[in-house]
Amino acid sequence: QVQLQESGPGLVKPSETLSLTCTVSGASISGYYWSWFRQPPGKGLEWIGYIYYSGSTNYNPSLKSRVTISVDTPKNQFSLSLTSVTAADTAVYYCARGGPGDPLDYGGQGTLVTVSS
Amino acid sequence: SYELTQPLSVSVALGQTAKITCGGNNIGSKNVHWYQQKPGQAPVLVMYRDSHRPSGIPERFSGSNSGNTATLTISRAQAGDEADYYCQVWDSRTVVFGGGTRLTVL
Numbered sequence: 001q002v003q004l005q006e007s008g009p010g011l012v013k014p015s016e017t018l019s020l021t022c023t024v025s026g027a028s029i030s031g032y033y034w035s036w037f038r039q040p041p042g043k044g045l046e047w048i049g050y051i052y053y054s055g056s057t058n059y060n061p062s063l064k065s066r067v068t069i070s071v072d073t074p075k076n077q078f079s080l081s082l083t084s085v086t087a088a089d090t091a092v093y094y095c096a097r098g099g100p101g102d103p104l105d106y107g108g109q110g111t112l113v114t115v116s117s
Numbered sequence: 118s119y120e121l122t123q124p125l126s127v128s129v130a131l132g133q134t135a136k137i138t139c140g141g142n143n144i145g146s147k148n149v150h151w152y153q154q155k156p157g158q159a160p161v162l163v164m165y166r167d168s169h170r171p172s173g174i175p176e177r178f179s180g181s182n183s184g185n186t187a188t189l190t191i192s193r194a195q196a197g198d199e200a201d202y203y204c205q206v207w208d209s210r211t212v213v214f215g216g217g218t219r220l221t222v223l
Binding site for chain 1: 118148150152158159160161162165166171203205207210211212213214215216217
């Protein structure tokens, strides 16, 4: 069974960088696309971006200037970095498997990141 | 940019059929995926590529997609089906989510 687990700080100060890691178990990260999306409290889902195991990426145009997604195949992990955060970036962040055309078929339980001083 | 439109809420009587729609320009030409999200939980895939059910999803869930509307149909609705439902497509290699529909089972 494919399992994903998000990890990282639950509190980030405004203007700083949010960094999260997703650890994949039960499947190799190779050969697949991996995505990040988020959900502000009480709101809907917003896609952040994806990475292919080879390292190619694509991002939500509205976040593109602040987002970097990277992959560490030996560790079977991929990561999210979001710079210059504000309170509007407070959300539950999810990682999932899926890329162009495919569903996000396996996902993590999510991790709440609060942006506050 | 591509947009998906869902009703904010849908109500269904226990045991009856609920239909949740997802509107988009020529959405019938795209593959639509549906997710169920219960309070405090992560979204779960309940339908992919318009009408395919993942393993473990009851046959009561079905999907269709044609023209400008995709539909998730839940037959014999149960109390456990109460949740938010999101449709999703890929457009120009980016994910687009619908705004979500709250399903209430009366």
